[in-house]
Amino acid sequence: MRIARWSDTTGAVGEGFVVGDAVVRFPDGLTVAEVLARGLAEAQRLHAQVADADGRPLRDVRLLAPLVPASIRDFVAFEEHVEGVSASVDGKSEVVPEWYQAPTFYFTNPHTVLGPGEPVRPPVTQRVDFELEVAAVVGGTHGSREANLTPEEARAAIFGYTIMNDWSARDLQSREMKVRLGPAKGKDFGMSLGPWIVTADEFEPFLDGDGFLAIRAEVFVNDELIGHDLVSNMGWPFPELVAYASRNSRVVPGDVLGSGTTGNGGCLAELWGRRGELSPPPLAEGDTVRMVVEGIGELVGPVGAAVAAPDLPPARQRSRRRERAQADQVAP
Structure with a gap:
């Protein structure tokens, strides 16, 4: 369905x-x-x-986007993607040992979700990028619990799947993540979902012997194939992502959980890291990104004009004093 x-x-x-x-x-x-x-x-x-x-x-x-998400978690579940993107950040391709210990994710903005064919309006940036992903959508009546699900309980909680394009401003993302938090403004301006939700039962023939979803995912920029991968190259199958998200927390109907970017050219930043240059070039106004995922369909996202936000001043260097000066005392 x-x-x-x-x-x-x-x-x-x-x-x-x-x-x-x-x-x-x-x-x-x-x-x-x-x-x-x-x-x-x-x-x-x-x-x-x-x-x-x-x-x-x-x-x-x-x-339109096939749902109004209750929340959006985006994982980083493809080892190959981590190898390439790490090289684009600091010139060193590596997967840190902590990546293998648990499927890390971040929360992104459910209020800037875009539908099929809806242009993304990025911030002022020199490095607009796409991210090819598949997302699981959580449904209800899989049991009374929403927290601390087992992988089997989490499997029953997956209602279906859709395509996700996690638009990125890589220069903004790189700056803010040096503060050891984020990503934030490098990501939260747009997330495309669609074209629809395909129910989980349709994917039973695509599950491999280890429970991974062996479907092909491709991404094109202006009809040029940029990357392709099998979604089964994830480090964890989707039920384990859902189970981890529920640890000491809750997953509820309408939650969206992205796989993270596929490998082998699932985003431009991976290719920049591997090649040591901005090739292919960053996305620009007028470009069209088309994602095709087996069993789901096609999600098209045009790149619109950048939107300049009001300037904010940098941080002020403050005294770090612990008591108000006499002149600062508030009159009774």
């Missing part, structure tokens, strides 16, 4: 299934968020109700 959100020529938003080449609204006016919360078995029952209904042709609507 494919689940999507869309808008029509009037701007009205629809939410439902993609059946063939048409979109069909959920029964009873349900939303994607409500269907996710009800879980995969209920989605299958709802799909059976509308499978033969007349829909609206896909060509007559504009697809």
